[in-house]
Amino acid sequence: MNRNMRGPRHKGRGTMAVSVLAALGLLAAACGSDSKSATTTVAAATTAATTAASTAATTAASTAATTAASTAATSAASTADTAAADGDPVAAAKAATAKYEQRPTTIDFTTPVGKEIPTGKKIAFINCGSSACNLEGDIIKQAADVLGWTLQVLNTDGSPQQVQNAWEQVGREKPDGVLYTAVPRSQIGKYLTNAAKDGIAVAACCLTDEVGDGIDYIIGTAEQAGKLGPVYASWVIADSDGEANTVFLTLPDFPILKTLEDSYKASLAEQCSTCGYDKIDIPLADLGKNAPDLIVSFLRSHPDTKYIVASVDAIVLGLPAALKAAGLDDIKIIGEGPNTTNLQYLASGDQAASIAFPYYEEMYAMVDALARKFAGVPIEAPFDPPIWLLTKDNVPSTTDLFPLVLDTKEQFAKLWGK
């Protein structure tokens, strides 16, 4: 049968030749492409050291003023000021990093509602279906219970179709308020307009959209995401003594991460004239399988790069094993928004640092916005969420996500008069 199954030789050979040519043509085109992000060694300006030091000090002092109630943090900020004033950006970065590693103790949110918050309200949360969204739903339930409200969770798989279906349900059932995360206005614009007409209060998280046109409150804005750039920069400068060649990993699918990327790049340039910056765009489809190999390839072709800066921790899942297998034992990883796997990486030393995501603080802030609207008082401007840089030495749990401010619930309850 085999012999008879073979077709004319010239057909198979010709097609294979097409295959070869097509593949090699692609390789030539791809490798000749200029879209690879070029390595950007941060140019040293003549006054870079002074500028970097003052910027670090300003950032550190500013953040310290808003978040550091503890003596340790104040002391660290003071040290940063001193170091910056001395023109030592590495010392400033180390002082700032020490401050970021302190667990925040207060939410940056001090205005009491001041009026009775109505009980018995019915609110809905549109769950995107991920583990993070499940956690967010649990936190919102906890906050709603404090206020005596009823929470309805509308579960979706995060697809535009299911998210729109959930908003259709909102239109039918008309709850008093709706909370949602990370869905751009372009997907649900007409539903937001309808919600505004129906008098439904809407609070959202993690968007690049603006407040208005149906959205009463947004926390986790692009501007707030940008405030994490200096945290990354301080850590890599401090850890490397100002000699870090870094590669920033990002997901182009999420516009909010562009702000973070720009912020990190600018911070690094300002604070460290001897540091290097590069970038890899990771396609969303490559998460979980191809990303580690892509990163290992980059590191092998850029042997001076020893620091991986991940815009989100999900990118580095599976990476520690790939680095070990490739013999790249001296690479350090910092990310943001750890899940339990990343927390375990931190505890085991496979990941050096991670900026914890303030799930609790941001979900409570969204509920606070609805509470103020229902109480008839102005909604507070979005506060700067607390920042906590996790390392092996201070990670509090590897099995559960946690509030950054330990008594977040109690601090919000106090503002609500509960």
Add this chain to the structure above:
Amino acid sequence: MNTTSAATASPSATFGVRPAAAATRGAVGRRIRGALSVRKVGGVYVLIMIVVYFSVTVPKTFPQWDTVRQILNGNAVSAMAALALIIPMAAGVFDISVAYTMSLSGVISAWLVVHTGLPLGVAIVLAVLAGTGVGIINGVVVVVMRIESLIATLATGSLIQALITMVTHDNSISHSKLNGSFSKIAQGSLQGLTLPILYALVMTLAIWHLQQHTATGRRLYAVGFNRDATRLAGINTNALRFSTLVLSGTLAGATGVVLASSIGSGSPTAGTPYLLFAFAAVFLGATQLKEGRFNAWGTIIAVLLLGTGTTGLGLAGAPSWARSMFTGIVLIAALAVTGLQRRSVGGARRRSWKRPANDRDATQHPTATVQQQEGEQQ
């Protein structure tokens, strides 16, 4: 071809070499040329060209042992996932649930290690058996309930994912307990080569042996080529199709445990990114060595071809879209080859059946192939 007449006409016969020896050498030569023909191992030639290309364009990093290590280490789990698909595919059965089964067994193994005092070996066996259980359910749905395998395994895959989500709430299972012996399953290495390479090699040899050296393997191909004809030849096609799904579930279960060990946690969605690549590798592999047949070594060639190309592109600093485009183009080209081969087979078969019955090769019909090959083995 009449080898005797060919030998008689050869120059060696003219110079006094014994015709039988010359014929043997001629047959060996033809066999070697056949084995090395572009149509048989075209992927290997493409692989060689890719290696040469990147060795020239990325001379500092590509032509190194580290690159070989990276390609092998980075694609071992992918190869295992693809190998899990081969047996059902050879029998004409799709198993979409393989990726979800990988997630399931990974989560189960991690959960057992973290939350129970079971020995690691028992935890692994139970996780693999969970994959076997999925295979049995698939078998019931596909064979007993007679639902098309593509749809049926898609449905069972959704059920598996729902089960995982229900139990884990989509949270990864992680704990320091997973850093010990469990992590060594995938992260242990010999001379820089991680253990999944060994697992993939063992799977390849086992599947190759099953397909090429057992009657069951021949029957599986026959079922895949023409199920009705095979059934009419007296072979229990339902039992074979059922068993392929059980086998793929078991192999996917084992692959899931290795993947969980590699990640260091039981991730509820760890397996799904491997689905498309596994099918891509299996289809591409079917164009290699056995021409239109899903086979183990062809699949390994496919995995290495795709892995070498994408790793080379990464080392060359190509943009991220280039990797996807490379994979897509290679697949289209490979499937075009397969399509041409099948059309050629169809044409050849139609032409041969126009000849008198006693002039036909007995191996032209799938069932005849099975009967003849089984006779040869006996």
